[in-house]
Amino acid sequence: MIANAANDGMRLLRAINAFQAHGRIGMTVFTVDAARLAGIDPQTKRYEDAVWYLLWKGALTVNESVPVDVATRVPFGRALYRLAPAAIRMLEVG
DSSP states (O other), rough: OOOHHHHHHHHHHHHHHHHHHHHOOEEOOOHHHHHHHHHHOSHHHHHHHHHHHHHHHHHHHEOOOOOHHHHSSSSSSOEEEEHHHHHHHHHHHH
């Protein structure tokens, strides 16, 4: 399961970078849109595992511009995230 989350997480990260962030750290990204482009259904546990993996690895951070009371009402994986420096390192490694 961890290997699948890692593989899907990297696919998701590549899609985020290619279609949204373009290597710019701090960019606001929409993981749901990127997941569709990466061929990962955002309605599945597989998608949630991929997002958790990227959060755990520090590739994504929560977008602090979203008020906490709003963010807590948004289902997991549907919030706005920011691309973190760890994402670029992960993309460079593989």
